[in-house]
Amino acid sequence: MKSLVLKDLYNIGHNVKSMVFILLVFACIFIPSLGAEAYIIMSGVLCSMMVSTTFGFDSNSKWTKYAMVTPITKKELVGSKFAVLLIFSAGGAVSGLVIGSIGGILTHKVIVGNIRDVLTLLLTGLLSLVIAEIIGGTSIPLLFQFVAEKARMSTFVSFAIPFAVFFGIYAILTLLGVSFSDNLIFMLICLSPLTALVWNLVMYRISYAVFEKKELLY
Amino acid sequence: MEPIMQVENLTKQYPGFKLDHVSFSIPQGTIMGLIGENGAGKSTVINAALDLIHKDEGTVKFLGRELSSDPKRIKENIGVVFDEINFYGTLTPAKIGNISAAAYRQWDESVYKNHLKKLQLPPHKEIKTFSKGMKMKLSLAVALSHKPKLLILDEATSGLDPVMRDDFLDLFLDFVQDESHSILMSSHISTDLEKVADYITFIHKGKILFCKPKDELLYHYGIIRCGTAQFGAISKPEILAYRKRDYQWDVLVADKEKARRKYKASVVDNASIDDILLLYVKGDQVK
Numbered sequence: 001m002k003s004l005v006l007k008d009l010y011n012i013g014h015n016v017k018s019m020v021f022i023l024l025v026f027a028c029i030f031i032p033s034l035g036a037e038a039y040i041i042m043s044g045v046l047c048s049m050m051v052s053t054t055f056g057f058d059s060n061s062k063w064t065k066y067a068m069v070t071p072i073t074k075k076e077l078v079g080s081k082f083a084v085l086l087i088f089s090a091g092g093a094v095s096g097l098v099i100g101s102i103g104g105i106l107t108h109k110v111i112v113g114n115i116r117d118v119l120t121l122l123l124t125g126l127l128s129l130v131i132a133e134i135i136g137g138t139s140i141p142l143l144f145q146f147v148a149e150k151a152r153m154s155t156f157v158s159f160a161i162p163f164a165v166f167f168g169i170y171a172i173l174t175l176l177g178v179s180f181s182d183n184l185i186f187m188l189i190c191l192s193p194l195t196a197l198v199w200n201l202v203m204y205r206i207s208y209a210v211f212e213k214k215e216l217l218y
Numbered sequence: 219m220e221p222i223m224q225v226e227n228l229t230k231q232y233p234g235f236k237l238d239h240v241s242f243s244i245p246q247g248t249i250m251g252l253i254g255e256n257g258a259g260k261s262t263v264i265n266a267a268l269d270l271i272h273k274d275e276g277t278v279k280f281l282g283r284e285l286s287s288d289p290k291r292i293k294e295n296i297g298v299v300f301d302e303i304n305f306y307g308t309l310t311p312a313k314i315g316n317i318s319a320a321a322y323r324q325w326d327e328s329v330y331k332n333h334l335k336k337l338q339l340p341p342h343k344e345i346k347t348f349s350k351g352m353k354m355k356l357s358l359a360v361a362l363s364h365k366p367k368l369l370i371l372d373e374a375t376s377g378l379d380p381v382m383r384d385d386f387l388d389l390f391l392d393f394v395q396d397e398s399h400s401i402l403m404s405s406h407i408s409t410d411l412e413k414v415a416d417y418i419t420f421i422h423k424g425k426i427l428f429c430k431p432k433d434e435l436l437y438h439y440g441i442i443r444c445g446t447a448q449f450g451a452i453s454k455p456e457i458l459a460y461r462k463r464d465y466q467w468d469v470l471v472a473d474k475e476k477a478r479r480k481y482k483a484s485v486v487d488n489a490s491i492d493d494i495l496l497l498y499v500k501g502d503q504v505k
Contacts, residue, residue, distance in 0.1 A: 003320035010313045011306050057306045066304030069268050069370075070321045071290040216270040 004072065004080035007063070008054045009087070015053060022046070023095060027103045036104030037124040040096035044128030047092025048136030051085045052155060055143040065216040078208045081140050082200055089132035097125040123189055130192040134162045137200040141207040144214070162199070220282050222246045222368050222400040223267070229275035230266050235424060237262045239276070242419045242429045244368075247397035249390060251415035251432070252404040253491065255499050259424040260404040264372050268298065280368065294324050297361030301373040303353040307346030311339050311356055315363075322364035333359035351382040358389060369393060369401045375410055383407070387414050408491035412436065418491060420498065427498055432491075440474020441493055443467070444484035452481065454504045461501035470497040 023043055030039045058064050067077055101121055104110030110117045139158035146154055174180075221243035230237040237259045244250040252260050265271045267278040269285050277284055280292050305314050311334055319325040334341055337355040345353060354374060361369060369390070375383045391414055393399050405411055411418060412432065419429040442452065449460070449467040456477070458470040470489060471477045478486045489497075 003317045006320055007305075007309075007317045010309055010317070014308045061306045062300070062302070062304050063306070065270055066298070066300065068270055069293065069296065069298040070318075071293040071323070072321060073289065215265075215272065217265065 001072075001076045001080050001083065003070075004067065004077060005083050005087070008057075008080070008084045011057045012050055012054060012088075015050065019047065019050065020095075023099060027099050031100065031103035031109070032107050035109050036100035036121060039103065040093070040100040040121070040124045041128045041131055043096025043099065044089055044092040044132035045135055047095070048085060048089040048132035049139070049155060050088045051081060051136050052139055052143055054081070054084060068216055074211055075208060078140075078144070078204060078211050081143075081207070082137065082204055085133065085136040085140065085200075089129050089136055092132055093125050093129040096128055097121060100124075123186075127189055127192060130196045133196040134199050135159055137196070137203040138162055141203055141210050144207050144210045219246050222281055222398075223402060224279045224282075225263070225267060225276070226278075227276035228263060228266055228273060228278060230262055230271065231274055232262075235259070235262075237266065237424045240421070240424075240426050241276075242426060244400050244402055244417070246367075246400055247394055248416040249394055249401040249403060249414050250417045250419060251411035252402060252419050252421065253406065253408060253411060253495060254421035255495070256406065258421045260406075260421055261372055262424075263421065264370060264402070264404060268296075268370070294322060294364060295367040297364065297366035297369045299354070299357045299361050299369070299371045299374040301376055302350075303345065303357050305345060308344055310342050310344055311359075312341040314345075314356070314360060315341075318360050318363065324364045326363055326365060329365070330359060330363035333362060351378050354378060354382075354386070358386065362389075362393065367399055369399070371401065371403045371405075373404055373406070375405060375407060383410060390414055408495060412491050420495065422498060435489070435491065435494060438473055438475075439489040439494060440471055440477055440486045441489050441497070442469040442471060442477055442481060442484045442486050444469065444481070448481065448484050457504045459497040459501040459503055461497055468497060468501070470494060470501070 023046070026042060026046070027039060030042060064077070068074070101110060104117075104121070105112055110121065135158050138161050139154050142154035142157055170180075178184075222245070224243040226241050228237060228240040235257070240259070240263055242250070252263065254260050262271070266273050266276075267285075269289070280296065283292060285292050305317075309317075315327065315330050315334075318330070319327060331341075333339075334356075337352075337359055339348075339352060339356055339359065345356065348356065354377075358374070371390075375386050378386065387410060390401055390403070394401060403411065403415065415432045417429065418432050418435055420427045439458075442448075444452070444467050445465070446467065449469065452469060456471050456473075458472055460467055460469045470493075471486075474486050474488065477484075487493075
């Protein structure tokens with residue numbers, strides 16, 4: 001597993017500069033208009049999508065076929081993509097939190113020392129990580145199935161599936177008369193990492209089932 | 219001694235192609251050449267043997283054990299080189315060393331560094347700047363640095379110039395000097411196999427036509443060049459394959475000395491691996 005994560009980090013290393021540049025440009029555009037919170041979420045999601053770039057590198061070099069002749073199991077290979085996703089998502093959430101906070105202070109949208117603002121930013125950082133994990137995690141089985149040639153479609157579907165599922169749950173609960181108070185929303189945000197964990201466990205199982213059936217001709 | 223690799227009844231069906239009950243074994247300390255025309259099934263054999271594709275039937279054992287019984291340990295002892303490097307172009311040999319060191323328990327960094335030095339590969343240069351030959355040298359250096367017992371080469375020398383191929387062949391011969399090391403070398407460049415292989419397995423349309431010691435093929439097989447009347451006089455059981463050209467028949471036989479004694483009116487030439495391959499593929503067999 002370590003070798004797989006190391007390989008992805010080395011490969012993506014070349015894209016870090018351009019990703020930092022994009023994050024800074026987005027900060028200049030979106031913090032003044034949409035606020036620091038929206039930017040933090042955007043940063044996490046953007047970084048999590050780098051996992052699809054790693055599939056592109058693998059496909060380009062026919063890595064997956066080679067990896068399977070080394071002492072690496074199919075489970076490890078699938079698991080490594082989720083480990084890499086966690087690294088990218090956490091990196092995106094943290095950098096979003098840092099850049100977003102600085103941007104928020106500079107644009108006077110965040111007040112230094114205001115506990116409520118600080119808490120909001122920290123909770124947004126956590127939510128950013130959770131959303132990034134869920135969207136990125138959804139893209140992984142799709143990328144195993146369709147590999148890099150349908151990456152754009154995978155990206156779209158990986159946004160659409162979680163949105164449909166969570167919006168559906170929200171709609172059902174609303175129909176059942178559940179009202180979403182501030183306390184309930186706070187509790188749901190605190191529980192959201194658990195949701196992401198369960199979601200990605202399901203995505204891992206689906207990814208493994210897809211990959212297990214694959215014939216590695218290339 | 220137990221064969222290092224034993225393939226028994228390996229079968230895999232695709233639409234329009236069937237790898238049909240392929241069996242052969244590689245004794246320890248030898249080089250087995252797997253030869254056949256493009257699309258004959260050489261890569262399918264290797265892919266199925268390494269569990270990269272699902273087998274329909276048959277078993278492949280490495281030192282008596284199937285890969286699925288203990289894949290991690292067995293794969294430590296198998297080095298594989300495909301027809302191109304499988305690392306992304308922005309990586310350097312040094313980074314590839316780090317990745318491979320994390321993958322293999324048996325990885326020996328000093329062996330790897332020695333190979334890089336011997337093969338004149340700059341450790342900190344991105345591999346996208348390397349020539350095809352340098353990339354293949356690097357693949358081979360990686361494959362040799364975890365001290366495998368078996369090296370599997372799938373068209374690893376194709377696309378290389380003759381000088382580079384010769385360097386590779388020297389490395390292969392060095393590798394099998396230790397009597398416990400073996401190589402399975404798939405190639406359609408028969409001259410390479412003539413230089414280094416101990417055994418030749420010839421695969422055609424998914425079936426094994428023969429698996430024989432190379433010396434037996436080169437020293438005993440021959441081609442009778444004759445006219446129609448002389449062709450009619452050749453004992454049919456002696457004919458392995460034949461081909462009619464404009465005014466001449468080329469007839470492959472397993473015992474050229476016997477043929478020289480028996481058919482004095484005909485010319486009996488030595489047969490190269492290429493000649494044998496061509497006669498089997500493009501010629502006919504006596505029904």
